[in-house]
């Protein structure tokens with residue numbers, strides 16, 4: 001069973017809980033943003049306590065971590081806020097944290113056949129994301145009313161466009177007359193809003209918003225009041241923009257219209273107001 005459609009949830013609504021079984025990264029608490037109950041693949045917020053120290057066990061899961069706050073060391077790599085790291089499968093680094101950390105983390109079973117070299121020899125990949133230049137290359141002109149630019153954090157090794165990116169959206173953007181056809185993709189799209197806001201046809205996403213969108217689900221159009229920075233993962237299919245015939249409008253004052261599995265609906269807080277908390 002694949003992951004259910006989640007669009008969208010504010011991570012502030014979720015409770016800190018114990019780690020799912022296949023995401024063994026030591027004695028930490030996490031918020032489960034989405035999980036595939038069969039494969040164990042999952043997307044989490046992880047809260048590493050002060051003084052954390054743990055040797056990662058060998059696992060088939062690949063790990064991606066984006067540091068939201070605090071400090072984290074993975075072997076001899078020292079990471080702080082806005083660092084992004086990929087730990088390939090079967091690595092067993094020592095993970096430590098002096099002051100504690102909160103990370104946005106992804107555990108996935110990737111297709112290792114796409115890599116030229118033996119996966120065992122792939123290094124741990126670390127990037128300080130502010131050092132990557134912004135690019136507008138390859139952005140569909142039909143969505144550039146949003147003044148988008150992106151940074152590729154990790155290319156998943158295929159020619160389908162499957163990758164992990166940061167996406168920036170301009171402030172005070174919206175489509176002409178606040179309406180457009182919707183777009184959809186043949187791949188899974190997953191996103192976490194690192195900062196700012198995104199006005200959607202389902203209501204307004206604020207910092208900490210997360211969605212898991214299976215392929216071919218129409219979405220948008222979009223806008224933003226203050227601008228936004230999102231981390232987006234495009235997986236399991238080709239990333240291309242396809243468009244519906246029908247036009248949909250957006251409204252910054254629209255109430256939430258969520259697509260959530262039953263077990264997540266109980267977390268929804270209808271009178272929640274945005275804050276900086278995770």
Ligand SMILES: [Fe+2]
Nearest residue numbers: 183185189219
């Ligand atoms: Fe999309």
